[in-house]
Amino acid sequence: MIIVGDIGNTETKICLVNSKNIIIKRVTLSTKKISHSLLNKSLFGLGLKDKSINKCLFCSVVPKSFNKIKNFFNKTYRIKCHELKKLKLNKLVKIKVNYKQIGSDRLANAISVINNKDNFIILDFGTATTFDVLIKNTYHGGVIAPGVKLSLDTLTDKATQIPKISLKKTNKVVGLNTISAVRAGFFWGYEGLIDNIVNLIKKETKMSFKIIITGGFSKLFKNSTKTKVTLNKDITINGLIRATTLIK
Numbered sequence: 450m451i452i453v454g455d456i457g458n459t460e461t462k463i464c465l466v467n468s469k470n471i472i473i474k475r476v477t478l479s480t481k482k483i484s485h486s487l488l489n490k491s492l493f494g495l496g497l498k499d500k501s502i503n504k505c506l507f508c509s510v511v512p513k514s515f516n517k518i519k520n521f522f523n524k525t526y527r528i529k530c531h532e533l534k535k536l537k538l539n540k541l542v543k544i545k546v547n548y549k550q551i552g553s554d555r556l557a558n559a560i561s562v563i564n565n566k567d568n569f570i571i572l573d574f575g576t577a578t579t580f581d582v583l584i585k586n587t588y589h590g591g592v593i594a595p596g597v598k599l600s601l602d603t604l605t606d607k608a609t610q611i612p613k614i615s616l617k618k619t620n621k622v623v624g625l626n627t628i629s630a631v632r633a634g635f636f637w638g639y640e641g642l643i644d645n646i647v648n649l650i651k652k653e654t655k656m657s658f659k660i661i662i663t664g665g666f667s668k669l670f671k672n673s674t675k676t677k678v679t680l681n682k683d684i685t686i687n688g689l690i691r692a693t694t695l696i697k
């Protein structure tokens with residue numbers, strides 16, 4: 450059995466994976482609430498004490514949370530947790546960006562889909578909205594834009610007369626009330642962001658791409674953009690599973 454986990458700025462996902470690389474248990478935690486007691490309570494159901502875990506790999510963009518998780522696994526289960534960027538990733542993907550700065554989750558996404566034949570743009574609707582460019586066997590970097598929920602929460606927090614709003618797909622652009630105006634702003638705003646950045650990446654690289662979307666709000670945009678996209682909700686976790694082959 451192996452354990453893989455994605456520590457994002459909002460959510461941390463921890464998965465138990467069997468020898469056939471199938472995810473058999475999932476735990477989702479709020480990253481900022483991670484503590485020894487929360488981990489104890491949330492992971493108890495995985496029954497790790499009776500399982501032989503031979504590999505544990507995380508991608509983390511929140512170092513403090515990763516350290517808490519690493520210490521917890523070591524102390525409670527004597528399991529050594531690896532962080533993705535500490536592995537020899539160049540065996541799986543050529544990385545053309547500032548390696549120290551690049552987010553591990555972005556690399557996990559790239560490792561998940563790389564097949565040395567196709568080109569990919571991976572859109573991850575996380576706390577940030579990221580666009581990552583993979584051309585054959587090389588990761589070329591990408592774009593970081595504000596996340597959907599981050600923007601929505603900030604708007605409703607800062608604008609006194611804008612209430613908390615659930616985002617929905619909308620056909621109309623011109624809103625006749627506050628809620629429809631905000632929904633249009635987000636739906637058509639992000640739809641435009643997606644189509645525009647994808648087209649600019651194609652122009653700049655002179656390449657064509659398969660577009661993959663993932664992360665919290667990907668379902669909302671799956672069928673809305675002019676760009677044809679494929680939804681892959683476990684891309685980060687599957688990238689980690691693939692990368693565990695690098696752990697000896």
Ligand SMILES: Nc1ncnc2c1ncn2[C@@H]1O[C@H](COP(=O)(O)OP(=O)(O)O)[C@@H](O)[C@H]1O
Pocket residue numbers: 456457458459460461574575576577596598599664665666
């Ligand atoms: N199914 C969902 N529907 C709507 N919002 C979601 C859903 N899942 C996650 N979110 C929100 O989308 C944002 C991104 O979630 P996630 O991709 O897990 O973030 P991260 O990877 O940055 O921690 C978070 O703010 C989260 O609250």
Ligand SMILES: CC(C)(COP(=O)(O)O)[C@@H](O)C(=O)NCCC(=O)O
Pocket residue numbers: 456457458459510550551552553554555574575576577578579593596
């Ligand atoms: C861009 C990100 C904030 C996305 O993280 P997430 O939305 O999944 O929390 C994360 O990948 C990150 O902190 N990256 C470091 C900066 C960089 O990638 O250049």
Ligand SMILES: [K+]
Pocket residue numbers: 457554573575576664685
């Ligand atoms: K993410």
